Amino acid sequence: MSYACIVLIASGDNIGRAFVKCFNEIRKSKVHGVFTFIVTNDGIRKVIPQLRPIILNNISHGVSIYLVNHNEFNRLVSEINVLFKQSVITSFYIYSDDINNGYVRKLIDLAERIGLKYKVVTK
């Protein structure tokens, strides 16, 4: 089974909109499921209400959602590395409110270094 990986670097009310955008990309692809990493300092109380409509609307794709604090970004990079090495993820979508964000550059570097196909999803 093939999975995609989404990294969302968004804040506040934008998390939901960004998730919809990326999930629509996933639906167009042939993957079985998606690992979603949301880089935010917001907790479940703020994030889940935004993700809920799309989670409830989806019955066909497996979904795993991780919340990653900004100070845990390096752990996220190693997690993606492990998932790719284990051949779990085959494609990679990056979304950031601010395309010039340093995180985006780091994620692109990672994808290029390990040979993971990626796409930067814009607003």
Place this chain on the structure above:
Amino acid sequence: MDIDFILTVDRTLMTDHHGKEFIGFMTTSPAIGLPERLWMWIAAPKPKVDEYGRPKEAPYGLRKIEAALIDAGFKAAIIDPDFLHKYLPRAKALLIGHHDFFAFCAPSNVWWAVTKKEPVNRKYFIKLMESKPIREFKKRGGKIIVGGPAAWQWLHVEDFWEEWGIDTVIDGEGEKVIVDIAQRIIDGRSLPKYVYVAPREVPSVDEIPIIKGASVNGLIEIMRGCPRGCRFCSVTLRPLRYIPLDKIIAEVRVNMKYGRNQVLLHSEDVLLYGAYDIKPKEEPLMKLHKAVLDQGVDAVGWSHVSLAAVVYAERNGRIVSKLLDLIFSKTNQKFMGVQTGIETGSPRLAKIIMPAKAAPYRPEQWPDIVEEAFSIMAENKILPAATLILNLPEEKPEDIEKTLELMDRLKDYPSLIVPMYFVPLGVLKDRRALLRFHIKKEHIEVMWKCLEHSLRWAPKLAEIYLAGTPLVKIGIKIFLKLIEWRKKSLEGKVKRILEEASKGKYSHTPIRA
């Protein structure tokens, strides 16, 4: 005993309901007419435990997850909630599986809406989560994983999710994913907050483990998934899998080893075992029952049957009669209780919401199928507890009229009929707003008719069903007498609810908008 992964659940599910599965329904309601302690003693007595606090019998879903973890080499065990304080100080993770964490499912939602009191299942779950051992476990960084058939409810209660520090919610069949989660916990890797296991990711028949200890009331799964495709049901989304006979027998033996000599065959539609179709087949059913009875069990029950399958099986080779004759001839059993779904008496609504429920017959024939099935069950000493669903999407007052008409046709068949409010599951799971509802005037009429029907039959059914548990029988009889006695005053209350309902004022709001 050294355990890394503790599996548990609150008292409303960690119980054997005195060996009477139907009594479990009482845990979906608040205590009515009886003190809560007495209510809980009748509905959910403490189970027998060994010297380590492991229950002799545990919910089947927890048994499957425990087996998956043990097979993968982890130290895991199911522990009674009263013994958690002994293990949580050293455990790595606490795993909790539930049928109805927050009483959003039916029939909890009906009792809650009508009585305006929290059902005991919700109350005891909240009490468990706020207990000292769990709070201290969380404080020292222990992981809490929740799952089971009601995992979807967490998406609607983000406050509890955050407040209790739930690390991961697993929504869907968990046997495969739990092994990955457990390994992540051991390795100190990050955990997903939420995992949804899609139909394509579910375990295959070979990947479903065999339970290691006895299940409550000898429940054993014989199938997963359902081919009928009803739009309100989540089971139907999953691929259909028949559990092979050797695995079923292996689980019967596990139960017998621990002294549980009853078998409750579990499927959404037991009569479809081995059918690869919606038409029951005699051969696999006879083979299954013979193999189970050959183990020397004392009783065999069915969890659920569909009414169309009952009719088809009896019309084509008297399969129902043959199976019951076989069971009664090999055991001392005198009857069989079973759950089934009427859902609506309206062919129009049946066509929209559950077009294959009547299959291989047409939805237009649904009321006739229901009555014929009730008649077949009565002749074969099968006592059904049937459900009706109110507030289905696209329901109209004339559909309720049809349901009332059908109930009149069923009044002489021994049975319990339970009204339930629609819960957004299956392909309709995105209709979150329907978790909040207004009780309509016509719904009260159905509920009242259900109460009359069930009060008419309950004393007789209690007499048969509770024959081996005299104290529980006395408790239930007191409860029924109380309800009968209070029916007069209830009539006044119902009139008031009807008035409020007709003005749209009687509502149930278990979640935020």
